[in-house]
Amino acid sequence: MSFYGSWFFGDIIQGQQGRDIIAYHGFVMMVMIAVLVMVLYMGTVVLVSKATYRYFLNRQRLEFWWTLIPMILLTGLWFPSMKNLYVVDEVKTPRWNFKAVGKQWYWSYEFCPSVHPIKKVSSDSSDWTRIIDSYMMSKGEVMENKGYRLLDVDNRMVAPAGVQMTCYVTSSDVLHSFALPKLLLKVDAIPGRINRLPMKVSQSCVLYGQCSEICGVNHSFMPIVIEFIPEKYFVKWMDAHL
Numbered sequence: 156m157s158f159y160g161s162w163f164f165g166d167i168i169q170g171q172q173g174r175d176i177i178a179y180h181g182f183v184m185m186v187m188i189a190v191l192v193m194v195l196y197m198g199t200v201v202l203v204s205k206a207t208y209r210y211f212l213n214r215q216r217l218e219f220w221w222t223l224i225p226m227i228l229l230t231g232l233w234f235p236s237m238k239n240l241y242v243v244d245e246v247k248t249p250r251w252n253f254k255a256v257g258k259q260w261y262w263s264y265e266f267c268p269s270v271h272p273i274k275k276v277s278s279d280s281s282d283w284t285r286i287i288d289s290y291m292m293s294k295g296e297v298m299e300n301k302g303y304r305l306l307d308v309d310n311r312m313v314a315p316a317g318v319q320m321t322c323y324v325t326s327s328d329v330l331h332s333f334a335l336p337k338l339l340l341k342v343d344a345i346p347g348r349i350n351r352l353p354m355k356v357s358q359s360c361v362l363y364g365q366c367s368e369i370c371g372v373n374h375s376f377m378p379i380v381i382e383f384i385p386e387k388y389f390v391k392w393m394d395a396h397l
Contacts, residue, residue: 264312
């Protein structure tokens with residue numbers, strides 16, 4: 156989680172997908188800096204030299220290169236960008252599914268395994284479904300539990316770490332937005348529609364997020380907290396709460 160006054164972005168724990176996106180961000184920044192340096196250099200050369208703009212009129216070779224070079228740069232940026240977009244939208248074979256439902260003004264979570272590691276149950280079975288309503292903690296509860304103001308909730312969503320999951324996001328009333336910056340995850344919760352996207356966390360952790368849609372008077376008070384734990388402990392947690 157990023158804190159007030161931080162001079163850096165928080166770590167991304169989305170696994171290989173997150174590393175690829177961060178690497179692409181670095182590549183784009185390198186291209187931008189290279190273009191900026193080249194433009195500044197050419198501008199400086201033109202200003203301080205004896206050459207004036209009239210010597211650059213009707214220069215076919217110059218026009219050819221300043222058309223070709225941007226095309227090459229844009230092509231080089233397009234290929235990794237399309238690859239990352241494809242990976243983000245690719246729904247792999249999940250071991251667990253969970254659904255996040257935005258409500259005024261809290262989140263409700265529902266769990267269902269695709270392939271349970273211990274008991275072989277079908278994905279449409281209701282034996283392994285649990286619904287959790289997650290409300291923001293009051294100021295007194297936050298101080299008592301030494302949590303984060305406007306971020307901690309009374310019932311955290313618990314999910315397994317290191318396994319492939321599918322996240323289903325929808326809303327029961329108005330437009331919401333399910334956002335977890337650490338997971339590079341932000342998807343709209345639309346009434347009557349279910350958005351689906353893959354999720355895989357590389358380590359055990361607690362992630363904080365918030366609704367990123369102006370959904371009403373209490374928009375600022377519906378945080379998202381997900382606690383990722385090893386899968387074997389997650390199964391025990393499910394057994395204890397069902």
